[in-house]
Amino acid sequence: MDIPRATETGQENAPLTVNSRRKAGHYEILGETYAKFEFFENGWNPYSRFLDVDKVDLILRRKNPSGEKLYREVQVKFGKLHEVDSPWEQKLFDFSSFRTFKENEFADQIDQKDFFIAYILARDIGYKGDIFIFPVRDFVEKVIRCAIPIRGGRKAYITRLKDKPEQWVVRRMGRRFTAVTNETCLDVSEHWRNFGALGHRAT
Secondary structure (H helix, E strand, O other), rough: OOOOOOOOOHHHOOOOOOHHHHHOOOOOHHHHHHHHHHHHHHEEEEEEEEEEEEEEEEEEEEEEOOOOEEEEEEEEEEEEEEEOHHHHOOEEEEEEEEEEEEOOOOOOOOOOOOOOEEEEEEEEEEEEEEEEEHHHHHHHHHOOOOOOOEOOOOEEEEEEEHHEEEEEEEEEEOOOOOOOOOOOOOOOOHEEEOHHHHHHHOO
């Protein structure tokens, strides 16, 4: 079988535009690539599952100083970050991402102590380190159940506060609001780059 070769004067050598990057590959695969790098940089060896079985995309492994081996199972989610554009949003936020989830998306995993959700958020200009790490129960209770009800599930907005790059919230309300309060949003900042949660012994 002949294998096609890249030419030196073709599209292969053209710089990727924003539009071409959007079409270049599956965003979930891109998210897994970012996640692998982040986990490796934080002391874990990430292994990909050949098949997405039981919602597990990656298995993490490392040894404690005592020699004990730790394993974690991870599903990776990817979300595109967009600059907010409506005037009421611009008064409160700067970047936001959304995706939909089924109400029972993690019903089979919610009691697993070694199962985590890694949520990668990236803009068109590239990934800037915005990874959220949730134990699965926290993800269900803080993201899915607090997200906006829609037909067939929940629409989850994860949004960064204006002039507060360290503060992220899940929006509880779909309609416009004038202030960030416990009624309108849930703070999930503690889960931003929350690699420490992985290190605790699963019990």
